[in-house]
Amino acid sequence: MRVLFDNCTSPVFASTLHGFIQHFGHQAFHIRDVPGLSNGRHSPDLEWIKLLRMAPELWIFISGDGRILKNQAERAAVRSAGLHGFILAPAYQKTPLHQVASTIVLRWPDMLHLTEIVSAPSMHEIPFGKHTKLRSLPL
Template identity: 70%
Template structure:
Protein backbone atom coordinates (compact mmCIF):
# COMPACT_ATOMS: atom_id res chain seq x y z
CA UNK A 1 0.00 0.00 0.00
CA UNK A 2 1.07 3.57 -0.65
CA UNK A 3 0.24 6.59 1.49
CA UNK A 4 -0.19 9.99 -0.17
CA UNK A 5 0.25 13.18 1.87
CA UNK A 6 -1.26 16.32 0.35
CA UNK A 7 -0.08 19.95 0.48
CA UNK A 8 -1.86 20.51 3.79
CA UNK A 9 0.68 18.26 5.49
CA UNK A 10 4.39 18.58 6.03
CA UNK A 11 6.77 16.50 3.88
CA UNK A 12 8.33 15.43 7.21
CA UNK A 13 5.25 13.29 7.93
CA UNK A 14 5.60 11.34 4.69
CA UNK A 15 9.32 10.69 5.07
CA UNK A 16 8.96 9.71 8.73
CA UNK A 17 6.10 7.30 8.07
CA UNK A 18 7.90 5.93 5.01
CA UNK A 19 10.93 5.05 7.13
CA UNK A 20 8.69 3.20 9.56
CA UNK A 21 6.55 1.23 7.04
CA UNK A 22 9.02 0.58 4.22
CA UNK A 23 10.23 -2.74 5.68
CA UNK A 24 6.60 -4.02 5.47
CA UNK A 25 6.47 -3.31 1.73
CA UNK A 26 4.49 -0.08 2.11
CA UNK A 27 5.53 3.41 1.03
CA UNK A 28 4.62 6.98 1.92
CA UNK A 29 5.19 10.06 -0.22
CA UNK A 30 4.37 13.74 -0.09
CA UNK A 31 2.70 15.41 -3.08
CA UNK A 32 5.96 17.25 -3.84
CA UNK A 33 7.69 13.91 -4.44
CA UNK A 34 5.09 12.29 -6.73
CA UNK A 35 6.17 12.15 -10.36
CA UNK A 36 3.48 12.34 -13.02
CA UNK A 37 1.02 14.68 -11.34
CA UNK A 38 -0.47 17.04 -13.94
CA UNK A 39 0.72 20.20 -12.17
CA UNK A 40 3.25 18.70 -9.79
CA UNK A 41 2.98 19.98 -6.24
CA UNK A 42 0.49 22.60 -7.44
CA UNK A 43 -2.05 19.99 -8.54
CA UNK A 44 -5.56 20.68 -7.33
CA UNK A 45 -7.26 18.15 -5.05
CA UNK A 46 -9.39 16.73 -7.88
CA UNK A 47 -6.23 16.26 -9.98
CA UNK A 48 -4.29 14.26 -7.39
CA UNK A 49 -7.43 12.28 -6.50
CA UNK A 50 -7.82 11.35 -10.17
CA UNK A 51 -4.10 10.50 -10.37
CA UNK A 52 -4.44 8.09 -7.43
CA UNK A 53 -7.63 6.60 -8.91
CA UNK A 54 -5.88 5.84 -12.22
CA UNK A 55 -2.82 4.35 -10.56
CA UNK A 56 -2.33 0.60 -10.49
CA UNK A 57 -1.16 0.89 -6.88
CA UNK A 58 -3.34 0.70 -3.78
CA UNK A 59 -3.38 4.21 -2.30
CA UNK A 60 -4.71 5.87 0.84
CA UNK A 61 -4.29 9.56 1.56
CA UNK A 62 -3.66 11.80 4.53
CA UNK A 63 -4.76 15.44 4.55
CA UNK A 64 -4.63 18.23 7.07
CA UNK A 65 -7.62 19.95 5.48
CA UNK A 66 -11.10 18.75 6.37
CA UNK A 67 -12.56 21.17 3.81
CA UNK A 68 -11.92 18.50 1.18
CA UNK A 69 -15.21 16.98 2.36
CA UNK A 70 -17.15 20.24 1.94
CA UNK A 71 -16.48 20.79 -1.78
CA UNK A 72 -19.02 18.89 -3.90
CA UNK A 73 -16.59 18.21 -6.78
CA UNK A 74 -13.91 16.89 -4.44
CA UNK A 75 -16.39 14.69 -2.55
CA UNK A 76 -17.63 13.22 -5.83
CA UNK A 77 -14.04 12.60 -6.95
CA UNK A 78 -13.24 10.90 -3.64
CA UNK A 79 -16.27 8.63 -3.87
CA UNK A 80 -15.51 7.61 -7.45
CA UNK A 81 -11.81 7.08 -6.72
CA UNK A 82 -12.54 4.49 -4.05
CA UNK A 83 -9.89 5.75 -1.62
CA UNK A 84 -9.45 5.50 2.10
CA UNK A 85 -8.82 8.99 3.45
CA UNK A 86 -7.52 10.14 6.80
CA UNK A 87 -8.01 13.74 7.86
CA UNK A 88 -5.84 15.11 10.64
CA UNK A 89 -7.94 16.73 13.39
CA UNK A 90 -7.66 20.53 13.71
CA UNK A 91 -5.49 20.16 16.84
CA UNK A 92 -2.62 19.02 14.60
CA UNK A 93 -2.28 22.55 13.21
CA UNK A 94 -0.82 23.75 16.51
CA UNK A 95 1.22 20.67 17.38
CA UNK A 96 4.99 20.47 16.80
CA UNK A 97 6.09 18.42 13.79
CA UNK A 98 7.78 15.72 15.87
CA UNK A 99 4.59 15.11 17.87
CA UNK A 100 2.43 14.82 14.75
CA UNK A 101 4.92 12.43 13.15
CA UNK A 102 4.95 10.29 16.29
CA UNK A 103 1.14 10.13 16.40
CA UNK A 104 1.05 9.01 12.75
CA UNK A 105 3.45 6.17 13.56
CA UNK A 106 1.46 5.35 16.71
CA UNK A 107 -1.74 5.25 14.62
CA UNK A 108 -0.31 3.25 11.69
CA UNK A 109 -1.57 -0.17 12.90
CA UNK A 110 -5.08 1.28 13.33
CA UNK A 111 -4.97 2.96 9.91
CA UNK A 112 -3.82 -0.28 8.32
CA UNK A 113 -6.54 -2.25 10.09
CA UNK A 114 -9.25 0.13 8.83
CA UNK A 115 -8.03 -0.13 5.25
CA UNK A 116 -8.04 -3.92 5.48
CA UNK A 117 -11.48 -4.22 7.11
CA UNK A 118 -13.52 -1.59 5.28
CA UNK A 119 -14.32 -1.34 1.61
CA UNK A 120 -13.32 2.00 0.11
CA UNK A 121 -14.30 4.74 -0.09
CA UNK A 122 -14.03 5.67 3.56
CA UNK A 123 -12.94 8.73 5.49
CA UNK A 124 -11.73 8.98 9.05
CA UNK A 125 -10.55 11.78 11.28
CA UNK A 126 -7.29 11.09 13.12
CA UNK A 127 -7.47 12.63 16.61
CA UNK A 128 -4.28 13.92 18.17
CA UNK A 129 -5.01 12.23 21.50
CA UNK A 130 -3.60 8.70 21.34
CA UNK A 131 -6.35 7.39 23.59
CA UNK A 132 -9.16 8.48 21.27
CA UNK A 133 -10.31 6.23 18.42
CA UNK A 134 -10.38 7.31 14.78
CA UNK A 135 -13.74 8.84 13.92
CA UNK A 136 -15.63 7.87 10.78
CA UNK A 137 -16.55 10.82 8.54
CA UNK A 138 -19.34 10.95 5.96
CA UNK A 139 -18.20 10.89 2.36
Protein backbone atom coordinates in the same frame (compact mmCIF):
# COMPACT_ATOMS: atom_id res chain seq x y z
CA MET B 1 0.13 0.16 -0.26
CA ARG B 2 1.11 3.73 -1.03
CA VAL B 3 0.28 6.76 1.07
CA LEU B 4 -0.07 10.31 -0.27
CA PHE B 5 0.28 13.28 2.05
CA ASP B 6 -1.40 16.28 0.46
CA ASN B 7 -0.22 19.87 0.33
CA CYS B 8 -1.84 20.67 3.69
CA THR B 9 0.72 18.47 5.45
CA SER B 10 4.44 18.78 5.98
CA PRO B 11 6.84 16.71 3.87
CA VAL B 12 8.32 15.61 7.22
CA PHE B 13 5.27 13.41 7.82
CA ALA B 14 5.74 11.51 4.56
CA SER B 15 9.44 10.87 5.08
CA THR B 16 8.90 9.82 8.70
CA LEU B 17 6.10 7.40 7.86
CA HIS B 18 8.01 6.09 4.85
CA GLY B 19 10.98 5.25 7.07
CA PHE B 20 8.69 3.20 9.28
CA ILE B 21 6.54 1.41 6.68
CA GLN B 22 9.04 0.69 3.90
CA HIS B 23 10.16 -2.46 5.74
CA PHE B 24 6.63 -3.80 5.27
CA GLY B 25 6.62 -3.11 1.52
CA HIS B 26 4.64 0.16 1.74
CA GLN B 27 5.61 3.64 0.57
CA ALA B 28 4.71 7.16 1.65
CA PHE B 29 5.01 10.25 -0.55
CA HIS B 30 4.41 13.93 -0.05
CA ILE B 31 2.49 15.43 -2.97
CA ARG B 32 5.62 17.21 -4.17
CA ASP B 33 7.31 13.83 -4.73
CA VAL B 34 4.47 11.80 -6.28
CA PRO B 35 5.52 10.44 -9.67
CA GLY B 36 3.13 11.37 -12.46
CA LEU B 37 1.80 14.68 -11.15
CA SER B 38 2.60 17.30 -13.76
CA ASN B 39 2.21 20.24 -11.37
CA GLY B 40 3.83 18.54 -8.39
CA ARG B 41 3.08 20.35 -5.15
CA HIS B 42 0.78 22.78 -6.97
CA SER B 43 -1.54 20.06 -8.30
CA PRO B 44 -5.17 20.68 -7.39
CA ASP B 45 -6.97 18.05 -5.33
CA LEU B 46 -8.98 16.81 -8.29
CA GLU B 47 -5.77 16.11 -10.23
CA TRP B 48 -4.10 13.96 -7.56
CA ILE B 49 -7.37 12.17 -6.79
CA LYS B 50 -7.66 11.25 -10.47
CA LEU B 51 -4.04 10.05 -10.54
CA LEU B 52 -4.61 7.81 -7.50
CA ARG B 53 -7.81 6.42 -9.02
CA MET B 54 -6.01 5.43 -12.23
CA ALA B 55 -2.96 3.93 -10.48
CA PRO B 56 -2.68 0.13 -10.38
CA GLU B 57 -1.41 0.27 -6.77
CA LEU B 58 -3.61 0.69 -3.73
CA TRP B 59 -3.39 4.28 -2.46
CA ILE B 60 -4.67 6.05 0.64
CA PHE B 61 -4.26 9.71 1.46
CA ILE B 62 -3.69 11.78 4.56
CA SER B 63 -4.71 15.42 4.64
CA GLY B 64 -4.53 18.24 7.13
CA ASP B 65 -7.54 19.94 5.56
CA GLY B 66 -11.05 18.74 6.30
CA ARG B 67 -12.46 21.07 3.64
CA ILE B 68 -12.10 18.23 1.13
CA LEU B 69 -15.35 16.94 2.65
CA LYS B 70 -17.15 20.25 2.06
CA ASN B 71 -16.29 20.67 -1.62
CA GLN B 72 -18.90 18.70 -3.59
CA ALA B 73 -16.64 18.04 -6.58
CA GLU B 74 -13.80 16.74 -4.41
CA ARG B 75 -16.13 14.57 -2.32
CA ALA B 76 -17.57 13.06 -5.48
CA ALA B 77 -14.08 12.46 -6.87
CA VAL B 78 -12.94 10.68 -3.68
CA ARG B 79 -16.08 8.52 -3.72
CA SER B 80 -15.70 7.58 -7.38
CA ALA B 81 -11.97 6.90 -6.94
CA GLY B 82 -12.69 4.44 -4.14
CA LEU B 83 -10.07 5.90 -1.82
CA HIS B 84 -9.49 5.62 1.89
CA GLY B 85 -8.75 9.04 3.33
CA PHE B 86 -7.55 10.19 6.72
CA ILE B 87 -7.93 13.75 7.96
CA LEU B 88 -5.82 15.12 10.78
CA ALA B 89 -7.99 16.63 13.53
CA PRO B 90 -7.88 20.45 13.68
CA ALA B 91 -5.85 20.34 16.93
CA TYR B 92 -2.83 19.14 14.93
CA GLN B 93 -2.45 22.52 13.27
CA LYS B 94 -0.98 23.96 16.46
CA THR B 95 1.00 20.86 17.42
CA PRO B 96 4.78 20.64 16.91
CA LEU B 97 5.83 18.64 13.84
CA HIS B 98 7.64 15.94 15.80
CA GLN B 99 4.51 15.19 17.84
CA VAL B 100 2.29 14.96 14.77
CA ALA B 101 4.81 12.72 12.98
CA SER B 102 5.03 10.41 15.99
CA THR B 103 1.24 10.24 16.23
CA ILE B 104 0.94 9.25 12.56
CA VAL B 105 3.45 6.44 13.09
CA LEU B 106 1.63 5.41 16.28
CA ARG B 107 -1.71 5.35 14.42
CA TRP B 108 -0.39 3.53 11.33
CA PRO B 109 -1.47 0.03 12.49
CA ASP B 110 -5.01 1.33 13.15
CA MET B 111 -5.14 3.04 9.76
CA LEU B 112 -3.87 -0.06 7.97
CA HIS B 113 -6.38 -2.24 9.81
CA LEU B 114 -9.26 0.07 8.80
CA THR B 115 -8.29 -0.15 5.14
CA GLU B 116 -8.49 -3.93 5.43
CA ILE B 117 -11.89 -4.19 7.16
CA VAL B 118 -13.78 -1.18 5.75
CA SER B 119 -14.74 -1.00 2.09
CA ALA B 120 -13.51 1.98 0.13
CA PRO B 121 -14.39 4.77 -0.18
CA SER B 122 -14.07 5.86 3.42
CA MET B 123 -12.90 8.84 5.42
CA HIS B 124 -11.66 8.88 8.99
CA GLU B 125 -10.34 11.53 11.31
CA ILE B 126 -7.07 10.96 13.14
CA PRO B 127 -7.95 12.36 16.57
CA PHE B 128 -5.66 14.24 18.89
CA GLY B 129 -4.81 11.96 21.77
CA LYS B 130 -3.30 8.51 22.05
CA HIS B 131 -6.28 6.73 23.54
CA THR B 132 -8.99 8.02 21.21
CA LYS B 133 -10.19 5.84 18.33
CA LEU B 134 -10.16 6.92 14.71
CA ARG B 135 -13.48 8.56 13.94
CA SER B 136 -15.49 7.76 10.82
CA LEU B 137 -16.44 10.82 8.75
CA PRO B 138 -19.38 11.03 6.34
CA LEU B 139 -18.37 10.89 2.71
